[in-house]
Amino acid sequence: DAGITQSPRHKVTETGTPVTLRCHQTENHRYMYWYRQDPGHGLRLIHYSYGVKDTDKGEVSDGYSVSRSKTEDFLLTLESATSSQTSVYFCAISPGNDEQYFGPGTRLTVT
Amino acid sequence: QQQVKQSPQSLIVQKGGISIINCAYENTAFDYFPWYQQFPGKGPALLIAIRPDVSEKKEGRFTISFNKSAKQFSLHIMDSQPGDSATYFCAASMEGSARQLTFGSGTQLTVLP
Numbered sequence: 001d002a003g004i005t006q007s008p009r010h011k012v013t014e015t016g017t018p019v020t021l022r023c024h025q026t027e028n029h030r031y032m033y034w035y036r037q038d039p040g041h042g043l044r045l046i047h048y049s050y051g052v053k054d055t056d057k058g059e060v061s062d063g064y065s066v067s068r069s070k071t072e073d074f075l076l077t078l079e080s081a082t083s084s085q086t087s088v089y090f091c092a093i094s095p096g097n098d099e100q101y102f103g104p105g106t107r108l109t110v111t
Numbered sequence: 112q113q114q115v116k117q118s119p120q121s122l123i124v125q126k127g128g129i130s131i132i133n134c135a136y137e138n139t140a141f142d143y144f145p146w147y148q149q150f151p152g153k154g155p156a157l158l159i160a161i162r163p164d165v166s167e168k169k170e171g172r173f174t175i176s177f178n179k180s181a182k183q184f185s186l187h188i189m190d191s192q193p194g195d196s197a198t199y200f201c202a203a204s205m206e207g208s209a210r211q212l213t214f215g216s217g218t219q220l221t222v223l224p
Binding site: 004031033040041042043044045048049050056058059090092094098099100101102103104105 | 155
């Protein structure tokens with residue numbers, strides 16, 4: 001998985017609780033992305049980062065925030081989790097060419 | 112708004128047959144078209160990609176055919192094997208916005224032994 005780890009790999013949480021997912025890379029790539037994968041929707045971009053402290057919104061950013069204080073770490077936070085945020089979350093990295101490489105994913109269940 | 116439409120949703124092929132998955136896009140600014148392969152419980156893995164300046168790209172048993180005028184591209188898997196059974200996603204990106212990918216909805220391929 002191209003030097004990308006995600007933690008936790010599985011999480012069950014209750015509605016209304018905050019949740020933070022972590023993506024860590026060892027490739028020193030500039031770009032990092034968070035996607036969610038849901039049946040019938042493929043993967044949809046939540047947020048992305050183009051450098052330390054530089055982030056922007058994707059297609060489905062409502063209810064999510066991100067932070068990148070170091071090149072290697074990109075955090076995704078659900079401030080108050082809802083059942084609609086039950087999904088599989090994937091982090092991806094890119095050196096700045098077209099190619100993106102994905103991590104192993106985090107399966108999040110919000111009850 | 113789904114900008115990349117993928118079909119079929121599922122596909123069953125006999126071992127040794129040809130698997131064909133199709134995608135159509137709307138935004139003519141897209142200039143990079145990758146295909147990803149995903150096995151259960153794993154992240155998507157980049158399989159093969161094409162730019163619109165060529166009509167075909169082949170890597171081993173995998174071929175992308177690209178039709179710029181029709182705004183369509185397809186993945187052909189020759190001599191399909193049971194190990195090819197996976198979900199395949201087409202995607203597209205354009206210059207700017209950190210090259211964010213817009214994905215199709217996926218095709219679940221099953222290759223029967």
